[in-house]
Amino acid sequence: MIAVSVTSEPLATDAIVASLGADGDTGAVASFVGLCRGEGGRLKGLELEHYPGMAEAEIERIAAIAKDRWPVDGIVAVHRHGLVLAGEPIVVVAARSRHRDAAFDAVRFVMDFLKTNAPFWKREHLLDGTFGGWIEAKSRDDEATARWVSG
Amino acid sequence: MIAVSVTSEPLATDAIVASLGADGDTGAVASFVGLCRGEGGRLKGLELEHYPGMAEAEIERIAAIAKDRWPVDGIVAVHRHGLVLAGEPIVVVAARSRHRDAAFDAVRFVMDFLKTNAPFWKREHLLDGTFGGWIEAKSRDDEATARWVSG
């Protein structure tokens, strides 16, 4: 089971992880929540622009690669767009499997590829209501993605 | 913040992860839940024997090593003992950090070391109410632990 969605609504983290379900063979659930940082109180939040349609398709493609690569029985990934306030979740990724390595690897793989390949762009939303700059892509994110190809 | 406990009560996974808290700099929460497998309906659950006192101390020691090794702002780990029914969580480990790599690494490190170094022993509890065998330690768990030392 792979379930992907992109939404402008606040993410209900616990419900998203629970939507993975479980069966008698589930021994491991790994999950990750990426949160909007306030950067020392400077930010009201982040505005996330996305490419509707491609954003969902790209995350699904990444999740499908993870599911082929590791013995996981389910992967769920939900990503927000629009204004995300400091402290709120931006993304939730979770996987379940029989043994822990597969769930750990699948979640981290999806997060790493999602960062570099899912069409979202973050812009700072300052406390005074104006927009700050666009967030720049980090070379360490490209390196994190490359690790899965060479490794 | 490091919070460790060992309990005979069912684990409230969401509350345990939430107990990590967050501040304006928290950008990542990674978590792991290890569940009791039913092994195709053969098991009622697992009986977990532990060494009271040492179990908590050893998990705390492992969490402290993780907190020294990676820039995480909090680690929480809760482990059950006694009878754990199939489908119930045995262990919950979560960490929060500014960037995702630290939280991912810390949780996986704690899980890997907990498997090989925390004094718990699992025994099968069969559907008919009798005890099955003691679960044997897996060489792949020793290898997972060794990876953090050589890597």
Next chain:
Amino acid sequence: MKLKYFAWVRERIGVEEEERDLPAHVNTAGDLIHWLKGEGENYAYALEKADFIRVAADQKHVRHDASIREADVVALFPPMTGG
């Protein structure tokens, strides 16, 4: 062909999307970027770091040397920063 722009590429060009007839010599994603750069100051500014620009053809990432002539929709955007 429908062209779509995102993030600061969109801001600098000044439109979210537009229909364009491509000249015959525009075959690859790289050709498209190069050609658009000559279409006005806004395009030149948006696409000045041509190597940096990412391209999707019909919602799939493509390299600059990939042909995009058969695509219905081509999107140009900066490196992604989701997650």
Next chain:
Amino acid sequence: MKLKYFAWVRERIGVEEEERDLPAHVNTAGDLIHWLKGEGENYAYALEKADFIRVAADQKHVRHDASIREADVVALFPPMTGG
């Protein structure tokens, strides 16, 4: 010295814990295991795979070549299977 046993080591020896005066020649964790193996069939059975047995002195893991004479409590148990 208080000795504690867990899991199948406990089952095979037949007690959870006991007080023992160690002979003078028992210095290391390995010495302790070797000496206990001579204390009866139950001990011999529980500790037959001596290299396999894990030892904690005052709730800290120790190697078989570590001295345990200063410890108040020494525990013997199989490889752990928690998590």
